[in-house]
Amino acid sequence: MPDEVPVAETTDAVPVAQAVSPYPEPAQDRHRRDALALTIAAAAWLLPGLGHALLKMWGRALVCFSTVALLVILGAGMRGNIFSRNGEDAFAKLGYVADLGAGSFYFVAKALEPAGPDVSHANGDYGTRLLATAGVLNMLAALHAYEVARARKA
Amino acid sequence: MTPPHEFRLSHFQAMVIFALVISIAFGFLSRRGPYKRARYILWSFILFLLIGVGIGWAMYPFSH
Numbered sequence: 001m002p003d004e005v006p007v008a009e010t011t012d013a014v015p016v017a018q019a020v021s022p023y024p025e026p027a028q029d030r031h032r033r034d035a036l037a038l039t040i041a042a043a044a045w046l047l048p049g050l051g052h053a054l055l056k057m058w059g060r061a062l063v064c065f066s067t068v069a070l071l072v073i074l075g076a077g078m079r080g081n082i083f084s085r086n087g088e089d090a091f092a093k094l095g096y097v098a099d100l101g102a103g104s105f106y107f108v109a110k111a112l113e114p115a116g117p118d119v120s121h122a123n124g125d126y127g128t129r130l131l132a133t134a135g136v137l138n139m140l141a142a143l144h145a146y147e148v149a150r151a152r153k154a
Numbered sequence: 155m156t157p158p159h160e161f162r163l164s165h166f167q168a169m170v171i172f173a174l175v176i177s178i179a180f181g182f183l184s185r186r187g188p189y190k191r192a193r194y195i196l197w198s199f200i201l202f203l204l205i206g207v208g209i210g211w212a213m214y215p216f217s218h
Contacts, residue, residue, distance in 0.1 A: 059182060060182050060183060063178060063179060063182040063183075064179065064182075064183075067175045067176075067178060067179045070175055071175060074161060074163075074171065077160055077161040078160070078161050078162075078163065078168075079160060122165065123161075123162055123163065126163065126165070126168040127161075129168075129172075130168070130172065133172065133176070137176070137179055140183070141179070141183060144183050
């Protein structure tokens with residue numbers, strides 16, 4: 001009888017590559033992670049960059065905050081139109097949704113525009129676009145933070 | 155008269171700032187690593203400007 005038995009013949013252990021858990025994630029953990037991801041998305045929407053900061057993605061958090069802030073400051077400084085809830089037509093309603101995407105910065109923009117919008121010049125029109133862009137960009141960042149929190153993205 | 159807190163930008167200046175800010179945000183959100191991000195930001199910024207100016211020229215005949 002040989003002293004040493006080859007390793008491959010001693011056990012029927014699975015190779016390392018297949019040793020990753022074949023079992024599905026428990027439903028409780030999945031629900032907890034979904035709830036956490038939603039909370040992070042809400043935080044990211046409320047304050048630009050906060051979602052990524054909670055995920056310890058400091059560079060992305062800083063960039064999200066500063067780009068949205070810059071667009072809001074410029075848009076309000078150019079006296080762009082900040083749409084309100086009582087929009088008359090579909091474009092005004094869509095504009096409100098886009099503006100509201102900036103979260104708390106929507107109210108910052110209102111505070112920065114004490115004289116109200118002035119779209120009689122092209123400058124005000126550009127400002128309107130920059131404000132809407134800030135909102136849409138923040139929604140995109142919140143969606144990214146949500147996907148990262150659900151471990152779908154890196 | 156322009157109040158001190160009010161910005162007056164030309165169309166081109168507004169477009170450049172828009173392109174730069176959006177390119178930086180897209181670059182940081184969609185790429186990892188400084189080299190890939192820088193390359194994406196630069197490429198995206200150039201394309202924003204080229205396409206913006208191109209669309210402007212494409213609309214030029216209709217303004218006359």
